[in-house]
Amino acid sequence: MxxxxxxxxxxxxxxxxxxxxxxxxxxxxxxxxxxxxxxxxxxxxxxxxxxxxxxxxxxxxxxxxxxxxxxxxxxxxxxVLAAQSLFASGLLRRALPALEGLRRFGHTVAMGVLWRDNVSYLFHAPPNMPETDALGRIGLYPATRGGIGMALLAALDDLEVEETYASHDIPGYADLPTLLTALNEVRAQGYVRLRVKDEREQHTVAITIGKPVYAAIGLSGWIPTAAMPEMLDALHEAARKIGESGDVRGVQLDLADPALDYRVAV
Incomplete structure (x- = not known):
């Protein structure tokens, strides 16, 4: 489209x-x-x-x-553009320690960003998957089908959501008013809890990162209501660490620095 x-x-x-x-x-x-x-x-x-x-x-x-x-x-x-942008933004580099810390719960851990009506997962790690295999392993996924996507859509205003889904089907929702109602519920509670697998009673719990929002993180697995406070505390702590590390600029390389010189690259 x-x-x-x-x-x-x-x-x-x-x-x-x-x-x-x-x-x-x-x-x-x-x-x-x-x-x-x-x-x-x-x-x-x-x-x-x-x-x-x-x-x-x-x-x-x-x-x-x-x-x-x-x-x-x-x-x-x-x-080259992909590698340069990831290096310059530092998002993955900053986020990996916090994301690894979330894996202690034994659930799938993910971080994604919104691109129009889809989510691009920068990190998606089921239990026991090596960290390196979790990077960029999933293509675009409909934002309305997952907790991370719903968290990111809820950070938009209603007009932006309407423009995003103008004149085409909305995966998982009958129409735009139904989606907007669901997003208002997310905004009211400050997080997403989305059932993703009926047969195994699995949920995704997700929150956004940054003000303004630039990404979202989430946990997915068997997460009963009683476990929600602990999961949310862990997610908020991880989001805080990622956000704070983004506020502090790392060592800035001069354009003449050997690290940026292709002539001495391996």
């Missing part, structure tokens, strides 16, 4: 060409295999000729690459 500029936020002057380019870039990034121009245009609801021009531009920049059968996939430039 094409995503338009929508309601301009304070001071914003949306550029539709840039929006379309990022839409194509994101669709390419989440494709599990090379995809043709027509198919990609169908996925993002844009004209084929426009998508073709955008793909050729991304290929020229090295962000996309064209295969021998004229399909497109992520290029090395996309990997």
């Amino acid at each position: 094409r995503v338009g500029a929508g309601r301009a936020k304070a001071g914003a002057q949306p550029n539709q060409s840039l929006i379309d380019g990022i839409t194509v870039l994101q669709a390419l990034a989440t494709s599990t295999e090379p995809v043709g121009c027509r198919e990609l245009a169908r996925r993002v609801d844009l004209e084929t000729t426009r998508v073709n021009r955008l793909l050729k531009t991304l290929t020229y920049l090295g962000i996309a690459r064209q295969t021998s059968d004229r399909k497109y996939g992520p290029g090395s430039g996309m990997t």
Whole structure:
């Protein structure tokens, strides 16, 4: 579905060409295999000729690459952008100690960020999974289907939610008013408790991080009502640690620092 500029936020002057380019870039990034121009245009609801021009531009920049059968996939430039942004933000580096501390409960531990109507899980670790395997192992997941997504959606105002879900189905909800009612309940209680597996009585409990909100963390497993105070205390403590570590800037590297010099990189 094409995503338009929508309601301009304070001071914003949306550029539709840039929006379309990022839409194509994101669709390419989440494709599990090379995809043709027509198919990609169908996925993002844009004209084929426009998508073709955008793909050729991304290929020229090295962000996309064209295969021998004229399909497109992520290029090395996309990997570089991902690595650079993770390094610069420091979010994962700051969050990992706190997330590891939550694993003592024996539940799945996760951290995610919102992208339009989906959640991207930066960390998703079932019990006993090595920390390194938990990084970026899950693709985009519908925000309304999970506790982390609902926590992040509740941080938006109703108009933003309406624009996000305008003119298309809402996974798990019959209509927009039903979703807005659920989000108001989340806002009122300050956290999400979402049943995720009926047959095993499993729930996800999630809260947001930051003011303004930029991510959410959660625990998922058999979490009875009696265990909620302990789970919430642990989540709030983890969120506090992640947030506080983000307020303190680490060692800043000069552009001439060897750590940033590709000539001495391994």
